[in-house]
Amino acid sequence: MAVTTTPELDALLAQAERAVAALDHGAGGADLAGIARFLLRSEAIASSRIEGIAPSAGQIALAELAEHEEIRTFGEQARLVARNMTIVREATTRLADETTVDAATIDRLHRALLADEPRHHGIRTVQNWIGGSAWHPLDAAFVPPQPEHVPALLDDLAAYLSGATHAPIVQAALVHAQFETIHPFTDGNGRVGRALIHTVLTRRGLTVNAVVPVSLVLATFRDKYIDGLTSYRYDAPPTSAAAHEARASWLTFFATSMLQAAERAEILRDEIAALRERWAAQVEAHRSDTGRQRQLRSDSALVQILADLPSTPVLTATTVTRIHGVSENAALRALGDLRDAGILETRSTGTRARAFVSREILDLITVTERQLASTRFDTSASPPHSGVPASPESR
Secondary structure, eight states: OOOOOOHHHHHHHHHHHHHHHHHHHSTTHHHHHHTHHHHHHHHHHHHHHHTTOOOOHHHHHHHHHTTTSOOOSOOHHHHHHHHHHHHHHHHHTHHHHSSSOOHHHHHHHHHHHTTTOGGGOSSOOSOOOBSSOSSOSTTOSBOOOOGGGHHHHHHHHHHHHHSOSSOHHHHHHHHHHHHHHHOOSSSOHHHHHHHHHHHHHHHTTSOSSOOOOHHHHHHHTHHHHHHHHHHHSOOSOTTSHHHHHHHHHHHHHHHHHHHHHHHHHHHHHHHHHHHHHHHHHHHHHHHHHTTOOSOOOTTSHHHHHHHHTTTOOEEOHHHHHHHHOOOHHHHHHHHHHHHHTTSOEEEEOSSSSEEEEOHHHHHHHHHHHHHHTSTTSOTTTSOOOTTSOOOGGGO
8 A cells, every 4th residue: 555645744653653662662661561561451441441331440450350360349341341451462462473464363353352242253244334323324424345355355454464564653553544444343343453553563663561552542532533534434546646645644643643642651651650669668668667677578579569560450369479479378468568558458359359459550540541531631721521430539
């Protein structure tokens, strides 16, 4: 596919690429590897919220735990977002490591998202559409290609995704827009399509440690997002001026969104670094108050939990044992110390086990959602759009 850009668009694409690369490889990159799952969680929540799936960050964290142990206190929507986390993680790991990506690979990603809904599994064999009536496409906002054309179109898309014809940001933008245009499944297209953005960026080496939370921005500017995808679906010969203009319009919106997402992730990294400093001070004060003078070992359960806390804000002793390879008694002691230091709080899991929760991390996820749900990225300057969680201060 030929892409014609203007000098202004070239500069914007280069700026977005530098911002994403700096996020992943710049100063503090080692710590970003530690908070990659925090960013992944934010991305999965936002991508699901675009589809009207909006549980709390705490519910989602409990649903994550339920993949490995008995947890009951979460709803079905939280399970859906936890599965969306799974496919974003798969998109940035397994798919990124494949020599080539094919239609079957994308199909497996989709099945992982809708594991409990076999009626939606497989490449569609029926006509679908977006908007309008559920019974007919006459009033639809968009009607994707007829089902008999979908396998070949998806094969072509997978071949393009596997290559390096264009720069990474351009390739990610075109893969996402083309996937949404093909709409190869009867449900889950948006979430899978946004996960493929991360597949491209990771395969091209632009993101290795980080997950750029672009869906947080797309959710905020949802109308512009839909308008951009609509403009991409031009009705003109592919080499015409109208076609080039349509692709450039979409690329401009996408690159701007990537740039804003990378900038917000940088801010998040600084906020988490500040949390780490406060936690260290709280642990030191608690140990001093309880008469413990011996320095904590770097491989102690408490130190390991704290290092990983941004990525695992809800824990049980079983989780700590599984993740960090310590005994259950050591896990319970460390979790108890962190609770007594004011870093964790406890809540019921609906079973005999207790969950230990980092309210500060869950609140940071919520505050981030709210900030990026403001068109000015500042809730004091413009209110967040509807559908986002309430401010932590209002609880």
